[in-house]
Amino acid sequence: MLKDHLCGELTANNVGEKVTLAGWVHRRRDHGNLIFIDVRDRSGIVQVVFNPENAREAHHAAEALRSEFVIRLTGKAMPRPEGTENKKMPTGAVEILAETLEILNESKTPPFYVNEEVEVDESLRLKFRYLDIRRERMRDNIILRHKVVTFMRQYLNDRGFLEIETPILLKSTPEGARDYLVPSRLYPGKFYALAQSPQQLKQLLMVAGVEKYYQIARCFRDEDLRADRQMEFTQLDLEMSFVDEDDMMQLLEGLFSSLVETVTPGKTFRKPFPRLSFHDIMDRYGCDKPDLRFGMELADISDIVAGCGFGVFSNTVARGGVVKAISAPGCGAYNKSQIEELIELSKKLGAAGLVPIALGGEGVELGQLSMDKVKSVAAKYLTLDQVKAIASRTGAGAGDLILVVAGERERTNAVLGQLRNELGARLNLADPNELAFAFVVDFPLFTWNEEDNRWQATHHPFTAPRPEDMPLLIEQPGKVHGRHYDLVLNGYEIAGGSIRIHQPELQRQVFRILGHSEERIQTLFGQLLDAFEYGAPPHGGVAPGIDRVVAILAGEPTIREVIAFPKNQAGLDLLFGSPSEVTQTQIDAVHISVKLPE
């Protein structure tokens, strides 16, 4: 090795040692005759002093050093002169008195600072990703990701899981998300598809008697781009035999709580993870992946306002709708334009309107509230007792702003759920240090697709129905619950899982309910159904998304920050510049021709 010590690991214990270091020029400062170079390698930074009286040649060579030059040096570890120690640096008690210096490579001036955590345009960061990764934040994210997958593997290995690789080039099954197609050269006119997930393969592994399988699996979906979606992503793909929902949730709770304790020990979380019913959280939070780090629950106030005479409320209730509200803490003094903005936002989210009720007089006890402190278009229709009841139910106090939406239940939940998320973010209600895990259960197995006028699988068609709901399957599929368990964390679904169907006839039945013809069932899923005829064990699984989990643990807003070489929001690789035109020879080899759209 060209070095025998790591820069970031030098401490007072090394004083007196002769060391050989290699790394990058992080920062240079000149003080009179002396040249101070902060030398950086992956482990951290140490200060090196070039003193012409100590080493004339090395000092002369050091005069040429610029930021990001690659150097190798020898020197002696010395205590820093009294008063010059840097307590903020792990190596701040020592400095290296250089003896020799070798410049291994030079560097142009970088397009942005590597040695400062300044805001840099993301496209520049992606174009120069190799420089971005030298910065502390990205380096730490990449190390964290390594620790996360290392921990997950170890945890599962210790519990008898086998890591098994499954193929990425598969048969195209035009089902679910859009496939990436790969034209076959050897079979002209035919295509492979890139695996969207190892779902069927891992179920086949259960049929194969593997019992406990996992894989850190790369998956591919040609979906339309969103701000935070990559064309390829990574999941911890996992499947077990002879288990029920409880076994799987226990495994996940153990895995994730141990993970956090090990890789981000400063984070707080609650254990056991709450298990919440889908219908319950839709009512309380208006979405199936609520951020549970703050309250602001949706309160149903229909009964309070049913007869109040304010048409928006009472007519809605009369029509079978609901009136629900949340309280925005400390927003009671919002001015007219702030209020207007919230109303506009609600309309954008799909509400007919929003009725704010501002409770003035911050600091006043709710009991002392008087109607003159209540500002709302609905105020004149409400008694003080009604306002107090609404306040009590939403958890509002004086100084808060109650936001009321009236309408059909699902839409009202959805609007208030999104308002809740938006206000939670604006008001910084969530503790950034908290990890609020929860399981969501009791999902319906099927969801009615209004557009296509047919049932669709709430998660995917392999999920087993609850045994006690089996009698409803044919006649009332909408009432059947699935054996799902989703794991949510801070407003994200980080894992979707379920106990699967393992009986071929039941699986066919579910495909039929989803509207597939017998022929299509055999074409798309024949390999799995055939396998189920040969002794398929009961089994279940889950697939936590690695990118998202790491991003949350790292406190990063987007998954791009935890991927070494991501594509940008438009799906472009700014470093490699893909996708690219290919040669006619390449196109001819796979027997396709390119049709440019008009």
Place this chain on the structure above:
Amino acid sequence: MLKDHLCGELTANNVGEKVTLAGWVHRRRDHGNLIFIDVRDRSGIVQVVFNPENAREAHHAAEALRSEFVIRLTGKAMPRPEGTENKKMPTGAVEILAETLEILNESKTPPFYVNEEVEVDESLRLKFRYLDIRRERMRDNIILRHKVVTFMRQYLNDRGFLEIETPILLKSTPEGARDYLVPSRLYPGKFYALAQSPQQLKQLLMVAGVEKYYQIARCFRDEDLRADRQMEFTQLDLEMSFVDEDDMMQLLEGLFSSLVETVTPGKTFRKPFPRLSFHDIMDRYGCDKPDLRFGMELADISDIVAGCGFGVFSNTVARGGVVKAISAPGCGAYNKSQIEELIELSKKLGAAGLVPIALGGEGVELGQLSMDKVKSVAAKYLTLDQVKAIASRTGAGAGDLILVVAGERERTNAVLGQLRNELGARLNLADPNELAFAFVVDFPLFTWNEEDNRWQATHHPFTAPRPEDMPLLIEQPGKVHGRHYDLVLNGYEIAGGSIRIHQPELQRQVFRILGHSEERIQTLFGQLLDAFEYGAPPHGGVAPGIDRVVAILAGEPTIREVIAFPKNQAGLDLLFGSPSEVTQTQIDAVHISVKLPE
């Protein structure tokens, strides 16, 4: 969990315990009233007894059991009656007296035996892979593969390596092997390519200051099919900064020797791994990945036969060619048709001919050899002393068959090298228990491509030239040695590695020698060359092939045996039946049209 014990782990220590098991019916035997079921799960097999006097209901249910049914049962672990213990089974001292039985799933009669290690047609095994994996051999291979990658990761993690994922969808660079193309839907007329290896990405990670990187990486090459090549394969991709060849070879030797000691402790190997020069092994073994488990080295006998008068020999030497020989032990009594077959084989391999010299009289000392025991068309041109000299140099004794090839050096080496491999296999010369690792070094950096009349990179264009050969680079590129180190094992190259170029100007120079225009250099490698301008450290790496390593450790002849879901020799997935036709909608979405070849 539906079980509280694993079948294969029950021993005399469990006697008296009540156990719940779940698994597959491995074998059923009926003895009078008693039904004996061998129950199998991933851990192994245990015998369960259904006795109607003990549990009438369970016994009745057991009557329905057939091979590969999935069952769950409770029972009590009992010592087997004296004289019925099975010492061959780990669980052979106990049996489970069943109390309850539940049939979790039924099974059709499998198309081949799961409970016997019989030869089954491979296409049937691939079509029913989920049954094949239930068999002991495939289960053990899959467990071995898990152990291999687990060990490799642990070994590298312990040494400060970071596991980093790199993208699979990249820019197409029509260079090296053929790319798999992926049409882009969002960028009509453009394509991604599936990564052939993370080569440039891992070098960028070194520029990024990662210093120690690895990844168990999936790679894709659209190459023509061979018996033992998959369209996608897995390599341990690894790169380090601030290292030289010696550091890398030490790392590999440590990794592979510890790996073998841990996962296949019964195997033998020699340490330190020999380091062999490319030119030397081409001369001694006729190939760059010799199987070193047996000798049969190529002996140059040109000097002995130069003046013998046998035209094939003497004329070849006179023309500047070589006469070389190997000795096939114990083949001295081959009959005419066996000899003819070897001559035909040599011709197929590219030799002008083959001259066998059979030494008769097995058991006779070489010193007692007489010419009447020597059978060869060349015999009458050779003196006894010459024959003895040839025998001595090839290591032949009485009873052996010396095979002589005359011709141009490289072709002669190649022919004898292949003959050596063929005879080594036919004569079972290699100890199946031995792992003969060796490093091959001193490769030339460039190899002349006769066909295209240009230099090509012996390995790949990123390999650094030896510093001492730098003065030859422009004028005599053929004389420059590269800083490669290949690791060979039992006749396979299991890892190719090198110290890389890290200076942009030198890298450009190498691309120019390879005949690339400046424009092409920028298009194909611009991202790497640009990165090298910003402080690229010296670095090197290696990429052992996981599939091959596991196959060798498992003692399997093909890599398909150590891949859970491989494609067959024709690149077809017999389980999923890919590649497939796709819908017109899918084709339209990616703006391509399919051209069926005439």
